[in-house]
Amino acid sequence: VLEVIAGSADQDAGGQMSTTGGHATAQADEQRRRGAFSSRRVFILAAIGSAVGLGNIWRFPYVAYENGGGAFLLPYLVALLTTGIPFLLLDYAIGHRHRGSAPLSFARLRRGAEGLGWWQVGICFAIAVYYAAVLAWALRYTFFSIDQAWGSDPEAFFFGEFLRAGDIAVSADVVPGVLVPLLLVWLPVLLIMALGVQRGIGLTSLFLIPVLVLAFGALVVQALLLPGAGAGLDALFTPDWSALASASVWAAAFGQIFFSLSIGFGIMITYASYVRRREDMVGSGLVVGFSNSGFELLAGIGVFAALGFMAQANAVAVGEVASGGIGLAFIAFPTIISEAPAGAFLGVLFFGSLVVAGLTSLVSVIEVVISAVRDKFDTSRLTATLAVGVPAAVLSLVLFSTTSGIYVLDVVDHFVNQYGILVVALISMLVVVWGLRALPGLGEHLNVHGRPRVGTGWRLLTSVVAPAGLTIVLVLALRDDLAAAYEGYPSWLLLGFGWLLVVALPLVGFLLARLPWRAGTYLDGPPPGSDPAAPLHASPMTDATHRNSPDEGAHR
């Protein structure tokens, strides 16, 4: 731990002094200002922490079960190898080569593309606001598990006593039982963000990811020892090969991979920009991609073993108790915890894992916003943290600690995921690949230190297969939402917190792109010395001709 704390950005920057003169000094200054991960290991753990979130635990098992069980493995692996990892490497290449937050990296790709970065930032801000609320629920349930406070009816307890959910309407009635844990989530998050890239995010990941794996591993072992666990695994893994003929099954696989890898909305661009220059980003990407899927598989085994126990205890089929999302976590699992031997221990492990997995993901989402603010404006880490974190926390408290919080959360989550993340990822990818024709340079950058090398296959997957896969996911989602109101919610709720939000985010993003960059920001392509593939600029970063002056920014 001491090594990690001491291995600060300063040391890392010092390691880059092999380049000469002004470039090296400017690089070191920039790295000191922005922060950096002290080692590849810290970066990989932080990236895994971002990718492994609530969706791995409560989404994957049910999606797999619903879409062919064991047969789902085939489209899932195809999606991982043809879209997930290639897209992850694209994000890494953009951030690592251009050494900036999402807006800065896109601006360095092409000035006019900066708005895409801000669009991604806006989406991350929206996610952070509601994601914290789910963490607050999980935090509270960790303690509820000890004495099984939900009693004999977990569903009535969750919606009634805990959330106090009333009619579907926007309400200002605060629920103290949600407000307090929500505050308790935001306080450590703000502290982590204020501590910076290495001492905050890096150290948190270095400590919490092993804790998460150990805790969830213990949960899986306990679940496998429960009577009926075999029936649960049978339900999850028995293949229904006929499902492979369904387009929706393939779309579910591509969607699962896409949503669980944290790709396409700025996180991996931002994290990659904190990695030292001479690093194998391809190898790191493979480790992160397979770690994410490895954890999902572990989650599937643990969750369905527990559901098998629940089904046997209630003398019903596994299909009757199988669920995902909020229903799995806050209704099915409390039932299992109440009925299982050593249920309190199982509950603390389950909800504690949700809190830890969610916390490392939440941190990564907010870092996208903080990093962008720091790159764009001349602010300290603390100022940026407060400028971003306090409004996010206040919005979070106002919107989600009330009796209408669950409805607003459900709608915002659905629309931000389906039409926020998915659309911005698709458009960004198309712009980078087809609009800016940046793939050759990015691939060359990855190959400088990366193994295995990326080549024609990666370019084909990134330019054709991945966009096609994501388009199908988007079209199917749009078809469903146009056919029927999402979850039967009233149109004013879907319009106000759904469609309006997803339309407003890009507009705000492109408005933010019109603001001037802080004085001295280098915007002419990848920073000098970024890689041998980058265009060699005549003068170092200290040369005023290659910097964006306030006046220049004002004209943009």
Add this chain to the structure above:
Amino acid sequence: MSADAIVMMVVAMAVIWGGLALAIASLLRHGAVEDRAGSVRQDP
């Protein structure tokens, strides 16, 4: 558990966790080669 389910579970574990093990081994091996190459460049 049925035989089909057991086979699919084992295949899933082998492919995903095996892939992870291979990715880690490859990264470590390549990292070591890069480090040696870096040392040679710095101290010819």
